[in-house]
Amino acid sequence: EVQLVESGGGLEQPGRSLRLSCTTSGFTLGDFALNWVRQAPGKGLEWVGLIRSKTYGGTTEYAASVKGRFSISRDDSKNIAYLEMNSLQTEDTAVYYCTRAYCPGDCNYPGNDWGQGTLVTVSS
Amino acid sequence: QAVLTQPSSLSASPGASASLTCTLRSGLNVGNYRIYWYQQKPGSPPQYLLRYSSDSDKQQGSGVPSRFSGSKDASANAGILLISGLQFEDEADYYCMIWHISGWVFGGGTKLTVL
Numbered sequence: 001e002v003q004l005v006e007s008g009g010g011l012e013q014p015g016r017s018l019r020l021s022c023t024t025s026g027f028t029l030g031d032f033a034l035n036w037v038r039q040a041p042g043k044g045l046e047w048v049g050l051i052r053s054k055t056y057g058g059t060t061e062y063a064a065s066v067k068g069r070f071s072i073s074r075d076d077s078k079n080i081a082y083l084e085m086n087s088l089q090t091e092d093t094a095v096y097y098c099t100r101a102y103c104p105g106d107c108n109y110p111g112n113d114w115g116q117g118t119l120v121t122v123s124s
Numbered sequence: 125q126a127v128l129t130q131p132s133s134l135s136a137s138p139g140a141s142a143s144l145t146c147t148l149r150s151g152l153n154v155g156n157y158r159i160y161w162y163q164q165k166p167g168s169p170p171q172y173l174l175r176y177s178s179d180s181d182k183q184q185g186s187g188v189p190s191r192f193s194g195s196k197d198a199s200a201n202a203g204i205l206l207i208s209g210l211q212f213e214d215e216a217d218y219y220c221m222i223w224h225i226s227g228w229v230f231g232g233g234t235k236l237t238v239l
Binding site: 035037044045046047049050061062063097099102108109110111112114115116117 | 160162164169170171172175185186217219221223226227228229230231232233
């Protein structure tokens, strides 16, 4: 069974940093791209960024709203992906989901495999 | 102006059809994009429904009923999610998405009420 579990969320002050983890099981993480998507309370979905599989360079892309502040990485040997969030702003308050690409390889769009999300609250 | 615009809400009756639109910003041509659709029910993460670019380039998500289908309206510069034979369980938020420049962009979502 494919599973993704986010962790590391919580309350943090503006300007501080937080690292989220996405622990995966039930599939070979190295074969897939991973996206991070967030959802502010009562709001819609916002794509945060993605990391491609190493076969396709392991490169990353980010939304303009987080570029330069957030960083995505992966450790395929541990089946974990990370979202490093720096210079947090109150607008970053949201539930953060990690989601596996629908198909392996050069396929980046989120499919049906999402974690349950972890809440990040940025407030002084 | 947002890249993708969706009506905030839509209501329809059980058994009827619902057409959810996703309008691309002026300057973007819907003919150049694959439109992806997701369904999100309260308290749950989104689920992938389908992708539509043309009748020869489309994909139904795994296990997604055929009463969910995609199309485009070039005159409106919009992608369309058509849900036929509406059921109460279809009540949810629906999001469209495209790959734009160097990342994914979601529409603001449409809350579909079945009543």
